Amino acid sequence: YACRKTLADSRPRVRGRFAKNDDFGDATRTHHFEDDDE
Known part of the structure; x- marks a missing residue:
């Protein structure tokens, strides 16, 4: 989960x-x- 969260946090959020x-x-x-x- 930590790895996924890190990747998610690194990814730019577009239009929420x-x-x-x-x-x-x-x-x-x-x-x-x-x-x-x-």
Whole structure:
């Protein structure tokens, strides 16, 4: 869990999509791609 929290904390939160801890894994990839596109 600590590792995931660290990674999550390091990841930039886009539009508050990184709020869910349950789906943070999928949300990270999704918002990461969106951020890259923008």
